Amino acid sequence: MTGEHRIVVLGAGYAGLAAAGRLASRARGARITVVDARADFVERVRLHQRAAGQEIPRWDIREALEHKKVHFVRARVRDIDVVGGLVLLDDVAESDAPAHPAALEYDTLVYALGSRRDTGVPGAAEYALSVATPEDAATLTVGRGTVAVVGGGATGIELAAELAESHPDSRVLLLSSEEPAGWMSERARRYVRGALERLGVEIMSGAKVAEVLATGVRLVDGTIVDAETTIWTTGFGVPDLARRAGLAVDGHGRVRTDATLRSLSHPNTYAAGDSAVVAGPGDRELRMACATALPTGKYTADAIATRLRGREPREFHFRYVAQCLSLGRGDGLIQFLKADDTPARTVLTGRTGAWVKERIVRGAGWAAKP
Numbered sequence: 001m002t003g004e005h006r007i008v009v010l011g012a013g014y015a016g017l018a019a020a021g022r023l024a025s026r027a028r029g030a031r032i033t034v035v036d037a038r039a040d041f042v043e044r045v046r047l048h049q050r051a052a053g054q055e056i057p058r059w060d061i062r063e064a065l066e067h068k069k070v071h072f073v074r075a076r077v078r079d080i081d082v083v084g085g086l087v088l089l090d091d092v093a094e095s096d097a098p099a100h101p102a103a104l105e106y107d108t109l110v111y112a113l114g115s116r117r118d119t120g121v122p123g124a125a126e127y128a129l130s131v132a133t134p135e136d137a138a139t140l141t142v143g144r145g146t147v148a149v150v151g152g153g154a155t156g157i158e159l160a161a162e163l164a165e166s167h168p169d170s171r172v173l174l175l176s177s178e179e180p181a182g183w184m185s186e187r188a189r190r191y192v193r194g195a196l197e198r199l200g201v202e203i204m205s206g207a208k209v210a211e212v213l214a215t216g217v218r219l220v221d222g223t224i225v226d227a228e229t230t231i232w233t234t235g236f237g238v239p240d241l242a243r244r245a246g247l248a249v250d251g252h253g254r255v256r257t258d259a260t261l262r263s264l265s266h267p268n269t270y271a272a273g274d275s276a277v278v279a280g281p282g283d284r285e286l287r288m289a290c291a292t293a294l295p296t297g298k299y300t301a302d303a304i305a306t307r308l309r310g311r312e313p314r315e316f317h318f319r320y321v322a323q324c325l326s327l328g329r330g331d332g333l334i335q336f337l338k339a340d341d342t343p344a345r346t347v348l349t350g351r352t353g354a355w356v357k358e359r360i361v362r363g364a365g366w367a368a369k370p
């Protein structure tokens with residue numbers, strides 16, 4: 001490896017920081033630079049807690065990276081010139097970040113720009129709130145009226161539970177086209193329903209939202225559900241930078257990768273986390289999760305370091321272990337999983353579930369810190 005090899009990591013979320021921290025110890029001699037528009041790492045997996053008014057952990061990205069001799073540039077990535085090996089940068093509005101170059105040259109790029117809110121159906125962008133990013137969650141305020149949480153996936157369930165617990169004067173409605181937690185085992189599904197109902201959440205399953213209105217939502221069957229606040233949680237979208245740059249992407253704009261997480265079109269580019277398409281067990285793509293972002297980030301660092309030493313890395317392998325849901329502060333559910341993400345029989349619930357979930361979330365925060 002030459003001392004001049006320049007590795008630029010785009011994104012300081014779970015995937016990008018895991019990659020940068022590992023590169024710092026495994027690719028010694030390379031110049032590693034991380035770019036992110038945010039100054040602080042905020043534990044994104046706790047944004048439903050933030051939306052419910054709780055303080056959640058955050059720390060200074062520059063300080064943590066510089067401690068490991070990794071450079072940090074606080075800037076917004078505007079474009080990637082994949083032919084010239086250049087990342088083009090814009091200033092972050094209203095920031096006191098030190099001046100940065102207009103562009104960064106790279107020999108190897110790690111694309112880990114993560115995800116953000118999905119605009120969903122008509123009206124969602126204009127009228128619905130979100131907990132997808134720290135900025136979304138920080139501006140989310142819940143009043144006394146009806147709060148419609150749209151989406152019976154993990155984010156919708158955790159958010160509805162947290163809001164119902166912290167805002168007992170509000171009416172929290174969970175609207176879901178399928179049964180909440182429908183992908184989990186029968187026992188887990190029943191537990192989630194019972195826990196939500198105990199907290200006072202009204203569950204409307206079979207409720208597919210066609211449009212978000214200023215005063216609520218319209219379902220596909222024409223029913224209008226009135227709500228003072230609507231929060232959209234049905235999935236995440238990804239930045240369109242990879243697509244615009246000409247990297248091979250899927251229909252959502254995520255970078256398509258080979259078995260070593262290298263871009264299918266540009267072998268000097270690796271991708272990890274929510275903005276990558278990664279083949280998982282059972283021929284299924286890995287789902288967007290912190291649980292997949294951390295290992296894919298670490299793996300890209302290992303693959304890059306191995307190739308810099310002139311060897312071929314082993315292929316990436318991943319197996320799921322468990323999925324955890326918080327159901328307010330004192331209750332939780334751990335659904336153990338088979339390697340391919342299908343539910344196993346074992347489920348932990350109640351205070352034990354909440355305790356385990358909290359440990360896992362803390363562990364993920366520590367694992368991300370370089």
Ligand SMILES: Cc1cc2nc3c(=O)[nH]c(=O)nc-3n(C[C@H](O)[C@H](O)[C@H](O)COP(=O)(O)OP(=O)(O)OC[C@H]3O[C@@H](n4cnc5c(N)ncnc54)[C@H](O)[C@@H]3O)c2cc1C
Pocket residue numbers: 010011012013014015016035036037038044045046047048075076077078112113114115116131132133154155239272273274275288289290291292293324
């Ligand atoms: C409320 C909530 C609860 C969740 N709970 C869980 C859970 O319990 N378990 C689990 O596994 N997953 C959970 N997730 C999902 C998890 O948070 C994401 O899958 C994970 O954060 C993905 O990590 P990442 O590093 O790929 O992307 P991100 O965490 O999104 O990080 C991407 C980084 O890129 C930066 N960036 C993006 N675009 C630009 C640009 N143009 N210029 C500069 N910087 C840019 C962003 O500022 C960000 O710091 C939850 C998500 C939410 C919202």
